[in-house]
Amino acid sequence: MSKKAIIIGAGIGGLSSALRLLHNGYEVEIYEKENSIGGRVNIIETENFTFDLTASILMMPDVYKELFSYVNKNYEDYLEFIEIDPIYRVFSGGGHFIDFNTSISKLTKNLEAISKDDSLGYFKFISDVYEKYLIANKYFLEKSQDTPKDFFNLTTLSKAFKIHTLSTSYDFISDYIKNENIREYLAFQSMYVGISPYEGPNIYTLIPVVSQLYGLWHLKGGMYSFVNAISQLIVEFGGIINTGATVEEIIFLNDRAIGIRTSQAIEKADIIVCNADFPYAMKNLIKDEHYKNDYTDNKLSELKYSCSTFIIYLGLRKKYPQLTVHNIYLGENFKNNIESAFEGNLPESPTLYIYCPSRIDDSMAKNEGECLNIMLRVPNLFFNKITWDDVTINKLSNKIIMELKKIKGLEDIEENIVYKNHLTPLDMERRFNAYGGTAFGLSTTLTQTNYFRPHFKSDKANNLFFVGNSLHPGPGVSLVLNSSKLVTEEILIESQNKD
Numbered sequence: 421m422s423k424k425a426i427i428i429g430a431g432i433g434g435l436s437s438a439l440r441l442l443h444n445g446y447e448v449e450i451y452e453k454e455n456s457i458g459g460r461v462n463i464i465e466t467e468n469f470t471f472d473l474t475a476s477i478l479m480m481p482d483v484y485k486e487l488f489s490y491v492n493k494n495y496e497d498y499l500e501f502i503e504i505d506p507i508y509r510v511f512s513g514g515g516h517f518i519d520f521n522t523s524i525s526k527l528t529k530n531l532e533a534i535s536k537d538d539s540l541g542y543f544k545f546i547s548d549v550y551e552k553y554l555i556a557n558k559y560f561l562e563k564s565q566d567t568p569k570d571f572f573n574l575t576t577l578s579k580a581f582k583i584h585t586l587s588t589s590y591d592f593i594s595d596y597i598k599n600e601n602i603r604e605y606l607a608f609q610s611m612y613v614g615i616s617p618y619e620g621p622n623i624y625t626l627i628p629v630v631s632q633l634y635g636l637w638h639l640k641g642g643m644y645s646f647v648n649a650i651s652q653l654i655v656e657f658g659g660i661i662n663t664g665a666t667v668e669e670i671i672f673l674n675d676r677a678i679g680i681r682t683s684q685a686i687e688k689a690d691i692i693v694c695n696a697d698f699p700y701a702m703k704n705l706i707k708d709e710h711y712k713n714d715y716t717d718n719k720l721s722e723l724k725y726s727c728s729t730f731i732i733y734l735g736l737r738k739k740y741p742q743l744t745v746h747n748i749y750l751g752e753n754f755k756n757n758i759e760s761a762f763e764g765n766l767p768e769s770p771t772l773y774i775y776c777p778s779r780i781d782d783s784m785a786k787n788e789g790e791c792l793n794i795m796l797r798v799p800n801l802f803f804n805k806i807t808w809d810d811v812t813i814n815k816l817s818n819k820i821i822m823e824l825k826k827i828k829g830l831e832d833i834e835e836n837i838v839y840k841n842h843l844t845p846l847d848m849e850r851r852f853n854a855y856g857g858t859a860f861g862l863s864t865t866l867t868q869t870n871y872f873r874p875h876f877k878s879d880k881a882n883n884l885f886f887v888g889n890s891l892h893p894g895p896g897v898s899l900v901l902n903s904s905k906l907v908t909e910e911i912l913i914e915s916q917n918k919d
């Protein structure tokens with residue numbers, strides 16, 4: 421008889437784990453509190469516009485494709501990947517921009533237009549960080565770090581020492597590059613995991629380097645096409661997805677997780693995989709202190725958490741060819757406005773990430789206009805300094821639109837808005853139980869990575885596993901997909917040991 425797995429949460433971590441377990445013969449039932457699946461990778465659909473709710477930057481497409489080959493399917497039957505060029509357009513004051521193209525000759529020309537020293541510095545930076553990436557990928561990102569021997573062995577420790585050099589991202593980048601705009605473009609990307617480039621370890625310089633070397637991709641129809649494809653396969657493989665089904669408690673008996681309690685019923689299973697944000701789950705779904713192990717309420721309050729994001733979604737009635745798919749607008753006083761997200765304040769002159777998929781995908785703006793997500797990193801709710809009410813939201817939205825209008829060619833953007841919406845840290849908390857309304861869960865500081873991050877397998881209860889962005893290897897769709905691969909391996913090993 422096949423074993424039954426209950427999965428709490430239909431985020432990328434829950435859905436991809438469900439598919440892998442179904443492929444391995446498990447009977448799978450998912451419980452998702454929201455009425456839609458995908459978690460933070462979600463969608464806003466209007467008559468004319470499709471907006472990706474949060475994630476928009478698709479790095480490492482092979483990791484997405486691997487999920488399909490894992491279950492013996494051809495990804496091309498489900499998804500259309502489109503390569504993006506330039507990967508970024510970076511706007512700075514006075515209407516200037518730099519394109520970061522995929523073609524080396526175009527990129528060299530753009531960088532040399534700034535200075536030959538910076539061009540050389542950029543390529544040296546890419547080459548040095550590429551070496552780190554190859555090590556990180558082989559020894560950390562694709563490997564479990566659940567047990568002491570996974571991390572505390574000579575090879576892994578020496579590799580960790582090699583990649584985790586201690587300077588901050590910004591200082592590390594500055595050793596290679598003099599131009600402030602290029603520095604800020606590279607440094608800004610550590611905010612993609614919610615870490616300050618002025619504080620966090622320089623390992624996050626991997627993000628711009630992986631984007632430059634392996635490219636950035638767009639899925640036709642947006643990121644949610646991926647969620648649709650996985651859910652289609654889950655149903656095809658016999659999995660059950662319950663939406664609008666909030667789990668209230670994980671039930672234990674004699675050091676084993678035996679089921680869950682929803683408001684409707686108690687459901688039993690052989691294993692439980694929890695995809696709800698790890699710190700939220702520890703605080704709310706595990707009631708007995710014994711099973712929390714190290715993650716008591718006190719300990720949770722001592723951990724470090726990533727920042728959050730405020731997003732406005734704009735549907736526009738006309739095209740803006742000045743934009744490309746991924747744009748970064750560098751606000752004045754970059755350092756201050758980045759640091760404000762980690763000090764509990766809103767920035768004076770925000771640096772913005774502007775996503776405009778309709779530049780290459782007409783299906784996302786059917787009115788021959790554009791759909792824009794404009795994202796600003798903001799403090800998480802633990803700072804308790806900002807009230808996310810209509811006054812704050814309107815003030816911040818207006819400030820963002822004022823900044824946008826400073827981009828040459830976007831001066832008339834305000835009068836061409838036909839749809840407007842927003843997402844705040846409070847929405848992130850209310851909708852997805854994102855602990856503290858963070859965008860990326862537990863921060864990936866040195867003391868919260870690898871073996872020091874929460875483990876896939878509960879240290880106290882058999883049959884209880886965790887998956888998602890507060891686990892190893894960290895936030896981002898591709899890393900969460902890695903996390904589902906690693907947790908599935910753990911589940912299969914444990915199951916073999918018991919049989």
Ligand SMILES: Cc1cc2nc3c(=O)[nH]c(=O)nc-3n(C[C@H](O)[C@H](O)[C@H](O)COP(=O)(O)OP(=O)(O)OC[C@H]3O[C@@H](n4cnc5c(N)ncnc54)[C@H](O)[C@@H]3O)c2cc1C
Nearest residue numbers: 429431432433453459460475476477667696888889896897
């Ligand atoms: C603003 C923003 C921008 C981002 N941009 C990018 C990007 O460009 N590229 C990229 O790769 N990544 C990006 N990310 C990160 C990426 O979206 C996340 O790392 C990833 O989606 C997290 O998936 P997850 O499965 O860990 O968690 P989640 O998406 O949080 O899923 C957890 C699920 O559990 C459900 N749940 C919670 N509690 C319960 C309960 N009690 N009962 C039942 N269900 C429950 C939630 O509703 C949710 O559906 C971004 C994230 C944010 C917030």
